[in-house]
Amino acid sequence: MKLEIILRGRGGMGVVTAGEILVKAAVIQGKYGQSIPSYGGERRGAPVTSYVRLSDEPIYIHREVYDADVVGVFDPSLFKVMNPLENLRDDGVLVLNTKTPVKLWKKTFYLDAVEIAEKLNLIIAGWRLVNIPMVGAIARITGVSLDAIHEAVIETFGGKLGEANAEAAKLGYEMVREI
Amino acid sequence: MSELVPEYIRRKKVISQQHFFRGNAACPGCPIPKELELLLEVMGKKTVLVVPASCSTVIMGDIHGSPSQVPVIHSAFAASAAIASGISRQLRMRGDDAKVVVWAGDGATGDIGFATVSGAAERNEDIIYVCYDNEAFMNTGIQRSSLTPFGAWTTTTPTGKREFKKPVPFIMIEHKIPYVATASIAYPFDYQAKLRKAKDIQGFRYIHLLSPCPPGWRFDSSLTIEVAKVAVETGVWPLFEVVNGEFSLTGLSKTLLDKSKRKPVEEYLKLQGRFDKMTKDDVRAFQEAVDSMWEYIKQLVKK
């Protein structure tokens, strides 16, 4: 396995945390992982990117991802301000959080992460926490085990929040569909 | 010369003890060695001195010998309160009840090291900070500091300083630390009483000590104590202490709230060559500043 993933969302959505959970899950499975957040003067609401590499072998490179196998878009409104599909390979996969599925790439997957967040009451300061359902969906597509995701989520959040998020990951894993 | 000392005196045994060794590099008439002697007598052997760049850096000797009988940690100019913080924390970690004393000049306290002092005070570090105030950068050859008084000549204020002395002791009071005091070397027992009090208190303790400098203030070296005394008598240098926010005047200063009890400032100014160039208006302005400080002190006393 050697996968390069780009996660795109907005400051405050937990995009970086999502990348880190994928890495932790890969490590739990005995693989290698790397999550590099785009760094800058990020502010709440501004577009944020996290780059993730998952591999069976050690990862040497320390750069952003330029040729992604998977792009996860956490907020469909990002299409209004940027091109989230930049750097997605032709045969790559788009995973979209949306209520109104549209086929934007040859391989497009979607889920309604907002609905999952609302269902589990994962709302903080008015933000629906869509990041973990997205992690579940991406895990499904990339072949990361749900058990490993579960463990990584519990380790990251702990307690009740951990349980709720683990459930969110599971629902994301189950609900993701190809268009 | 020994013939000048009678035989019976020559034979007598010494009963006093040196806490800070004589034969150090201080100028003749410089009160710093005596101030340290008095300090170490109170603080005892389990004391660490932290000394930033100042006259005391030289006085503390070189790698071949030091007048200090307690550990001395030399410090960069602006760093002493921070170095002392580190020492104090480690002493606490190793369960040592030794005291950490910063021995700093006015430049290290009120100018370059001001943020460091303020930071350590805000954190209420368990240290005693003594500022020996000779009112200018003396070690580099008498340049004005923010604690140089109005009207004083220095090599960088050749016609007299136009700004007033930064009121550092009052600024330290505003830090709400457990203990603040002023002292003058003319009143050694008042100074030692304050050190004793400070020693028994935990937290950041600040003592501001007026320390006349014969070459810098332009007076004969025999007058060090006289100058320090007249500073108090004229009210230019008030003696007070603030224990947990409670302000009280000490010693002679207790009697000086009434302006008529204070000698005119001229008596202090005329002793020192550094004030030679002051005009009558300057002297009046100096007097007014002293009087207005005492009005402020009145309010603090009432509280």
Add this chain to the structure above:
Amino acid sequence: MIDYPVPIGRPKEGSAGLTGHWRVIKPVIHYDKCTKCRLCYIYCPENTIDLLEGFDVRIDYDYCKGCGVCAQVCPAKAIEMFPEVK
């Protein structure tokens, strides 16, 4: 003993040498006038006046720098400053 590769100073009387050599005027105590008030001992800036048994005082000329504070503070005028003859 602290063992350390960077030299560190240790306590020593006369760290600046025999500072008595700096002196240009010398204090001399007229013991007949001395009242044993000890002000000279208390105020000597260099700590070069020893207090003796019976509260007599004695100047340590090896280190006295001749500042003249002792003569100035002596209420009995028992200390006189003489130019050094060298």
Add this chain to the structure above:
Amino acid sequence: MMTVQNHVTAMVGNHAVAYAVKQAKPSVLAVFPITPQTTMLEKLAEYIEKGELKAELIKVEGEHSAMAAVYGAAVAGARVFTATSSQGLLYMTEMVYWVGGERVPIVNAVATRAIAEPWSIWDDHQDFFSKRDASWIMMMAENVQDAYDMTLQAFRISEDKRVLLPVMMGFDGFILTHTMERLMVLDDEIVDKFLPPREFSLIDFKDPVNVGPIAAPDDYMKIKYETMKAINGSKAVIEEISKDYEKITGRKQYGLVECYMCEDAEYVFTTSGAWTGDAREAVRRLRNQGKKVGLLKIRVIRPFPKERIKEVLKGVSGVVTFDREYSFGSGGVLATEVKASLYNSGIEVMSVIAGIGGKDVRPSHFQRVMEDVLNGHKFEERWLNE
């Protein structure tokens, strides 16, 4: 192979360093926040508040005081740690020299970052390399694992009686501080054995000493001569401690330098820091094309491993150094020093300046430069700023 007691996890660089610091059990820390070091400070504060690390954390009012405070604590016998970056490192510069001169064991983790003006929060090595003359031992990490390993080794090296010098560990701002990677961490007991409690204090009331007083010219120069000998002598100690660490981890450690595919190489990259990984990737790709290239990673910047460099580069035709900092009016620092190390060897040294202020550098950049060199396009200095 002995059984190795460590376990695998994943952490961002700042947390990996904080974790190593926790395991090293310092008794006093003084840290002032600065991007991109801040999350390390936060982690350390959390360890202390939760009681996982029994230490005093002095929340100083600036970096000058941070270094001053750990100096005071170290003089009083504490194992100490501080961390900073960029402007903060510059602000503490006076004390950086101070503690180097007094040869007090201190570990300072520097999240490397460009220096203003203009403002930049992104990675380069200008801050770190600006301290190269302060008599500190200076090491640069390649990845998160390296940052963890180096932090533990740094305490050992710094406190070694044969060394007694502060150690600065550089790791690239954001690129390592905020990157999460797989990490092998040692068990606490193993670390305790590797790093016994520090025993050394300059404050002893039975032997009161004057620390750091004036030294006359003769004394001063003698002290500096001894420091020169100590820092040069530390090369052997660093190699020795690296070997020791290798034994407890079972993972290959590289004391002063690492040579990657150097054996039959004609041209070799020279790098330091996180982009070594990208250069590694480039070497792998070039080797796949049959090109005889290698990579020399300089792990320790001070003492500069000139003997080792000369030794491992024997037989190569040329070296392409990558500098992420610049000595204005002179050249790239690594380039200059590698050149000096290879003096009279006939090996050509070409200098590339790249990645300044966070400017993008990818494996393909390394590849392209090397292809140019192999095609005969030689240069003395080249800036990748197009």
